[in-house]
Amino acid sequence: MANLENRKKQNPKLQQSKLSDGRASLYLEYYLGRTESPVLDEDGNQVFYTEGAMAGKPKYKIKHSRKKENLNLYIWLHPRNQQERMQNKNTLALAEKIRFEREQSFLEDREGYRLRKDMDEDFLEFCKEFIKSPSLTKYTRITLKHGLQKFMDFLSVTPRYSLYKKNLKMTQLTVDMVAAYVEYLKENGTGDGPKIYFRMFKRMVTATVDKDLIKKNPCRGFVLKNDNMTLQKEILLPEEIQQLVATHFDGEKGEIHRAFIFGLYTGVRWCDTSQLTYRNVDYTTKTLRFQQQKTKDHSSRSWVIVPLNDTLIRLIGEPSDDDFDERIF
Numbered sequence: 001m002a003n004l005e006n007r008k009k010q011n012p013k014l015q016q017s018k019l020s021d022g023r024a025s026l027y028l029e030y031y032l033g034r035t036e037s038p039v040l041d042e043d044g045n046q047v048f049y050t051e052g053a054m055a056g057k058p059k060y061k062i063k064h065s066r067k068k069e070n071l072n073l074y075i076w077l078h079p080r081n082q083q084e085r086m087q088n089k090n091t092l093a094l095a096e097k098i099r100f101e102r103e104q105s106f107l108e109d110r111e112g113y114r115l116r117k118d119m120d121e122d123f124l125e126f127c128k129e130f131i132k133s134p135s136l137t138k139y140t141r142i143t144l145k146h147g148l149q150k151f152m153d154f155l156s157v158t159p160r161y162s163l164y165k166k167n168l169k170m171t172q173l174t175v176d177m178v179a180a181y182v183e184y185l186k187e188n189g190t191g192d193g194p195k196i197y198f199r200m201f202k203r204m205v206t207a208t209v210d211k212d213l214i215k216k217n218p219c220r221g222f223v224l225k226n227d228n229m230t231l232q233k234e235i236l237l238p239e240e241i242q243q244l245v246a247t248h249f250d251g252e253k254g255e256i257h258r259a260f261i262f263g264l265y266t267g268v269r270w271c272d273t274s275q276l277t278y279r280n281v282d283y284t285t286k287t288l289r290f291q292q293q294k295t296k297d298h299s300s301r302s303w304v305i306v307p308l309n310d311t312l313i314r315l316i317g318e319p320s321d322d323d324f325d326e327r328i329f
Contacts, residue, residue: 012069014099018077026073026095028102032065035171044160069102071095121213123168124152127204147200154184170208175218182222198224236264259329262315266306269293276328278319286313 012028019025039047039059047059073095079085131144155165161177181201185194202219209217236244241264248257259273268276271293280290288306308316319326 010099010103012099012102014095015068016075019074022077023074024077026071026075026091028069028071028099030067030069032067034062034064036060036062037172038163040160046163071098121170123170123173123208124148124166126170126208126213130204130207143196144200144204147197148204150185150197151181151201154181158184170213173205173214173218178218178222182224185224195224198222241265255329258315262312262329265312268304268306272304273329274327277325278316278328279324281308281316281328283313283318 012030014026015029016024016026037060039061041047049055049057049059073091075088075091076084079088127144127148131141131148133141136144152165155161155168158180161180164172182198185197188194189197202222205214205217205219208214244264245261259270262268263270263273266288269292272290275293276288276290281288286308288308290304292302292304316328
């Protein structure tokens with residue numbers, strides 16, 4: 001009886017499959033656990049019990065996962081002599097040895113006895129903690145936060161997945177859900193936005209895979225690219241620029257007008273323009289050198305060099321009292 005109880009607890013178990021030639025093929029059967037998923041109606045809404053003690057509670061369907069490993073070992077089902085009986089004994093001993101070794105490694109394998117608390121960990125909460133990681137730059141944390149919020153927005157507005165908007169277990173993050181999220185991004189964004197959101201989402205999913213919280217990356221194979229056929233930003237014509245430069249009005253602020261013209265001719269962002277000092281200007285080589293605020297401290301390409309013509313040099317002017325730390329605008 002004790003041996004039978006021990007055998008029930010074994011994972012993997014040694015099993016056999018009957019062959020037509022009087023032998024049996026030995027294999028190992030692994031039990032990978034079970035997953036729960038809500039029962040949905042045709043409209044994607046969760047189904048609830050209507051009768052009995054479970055009335056009002058949501059219905060779930062349970063799926064047990066198993067896998068087999070063929071050992072390529074065979075025994076005689078009805079040994080006819082001593083030689084065949086001895087062959088069976090040796091084969092079974094070898095199979096049991098393999099089974100025991102597999103069981104030991106399976107205990108440490110991410111597909112095996114991973115703690116249920118890890119398998120049931122909330123993906124959304126994991127992402128929130130991941131974003132707080134001190135190893136990430138401030139810009140990366142902000143971008144990841146926006147990426148997570150976009151995914152949570154998707155869960156909220158998608159009837160099929162709205163029940164996960166507050167709690168999404170690792171096992172519930174499926175390939176179908178990722179596919180639906182990709183379509184949501186395509187339909188609700190333009191330019192680089194969808195691509196950046198999905199890149200941040202994939203980064204967080206990859207972190208769960210690296211920690212063995214998800215067995216297989218559900219984002220694998222999905223790529224979001226920019227649509228080159230979408231409407232591009234409009235570019236001002238030279239005559240339109242001249243008209244803007246020549247336009248003045250009562251009460252206008254000269255510094256803003258100068259900065260605006262500077263931005264028209266250089267394309268420098270306002271967040272950078274407002275921080276420029278005369279120390280950023282090399283009057284000898286007629287160049288402007290500065291570090292972009294958007295990528296400062298987390299990119300080796302944050303430095304920018306802009307060539308300046310005579311018009312821009314006159315527009316910039318020179319510092320008063322040789323104070324090169326004075327802001328240009």
